[in-house]
Amino acid sequence: MSDEMTPRSEAERRSLDITQRVLASLLIMIVMGAISATLAGYLVLRGEHDLAHSDVVGLWVMTGVIGLMSAAAVLGVNRRPLYHPLVLLGLIPMAASGYWIFR
Numbered sequence: 283m284s285d286e287m288t289p290r291s292e293a294e295r296r297s298l299d300i301t302q303r304v305l306a307s308l309l310i311m312i313v314m315g316a317i318s319a320t321l322a323g324y325l326v327l328r329g330e331h332d333l334a335h336s337d338v339v340g341l342w343v344m345t346g347v348i349g350l351m352s353a354a355a356v357l358g359v360n361r362r363p364l365y366h367p368l369v370l371l372g373l374i375p376m377a378a379s380g381y382w383i384f385r
Contacts, residue, residue, distance in 0.1 A: 307356045314352030318372070321345045322379035329383065342383055346376035 322345045329338040353372030
């Protein structure tokens, strides 16, 4: 007896696997990337007004850490090594906000 929800062929299994990895990657990028981008935006727009400079620098470093973690999570979901050069894409919010923080 066969279950209707189980994939019947190898190609169908691969298709489901790719779809699941893409959806998981998108969710990680949206959730964790939004946290990193929002923190970077806050630091650029209101950071110096609300916080001391040392606090701004600390949160700026955390922006990079969160970005690196999100990039590493996406690489892990897609079965890539975590030391892949694409992990540096997680530093984009940190690099973009660094210009306005340190000028």
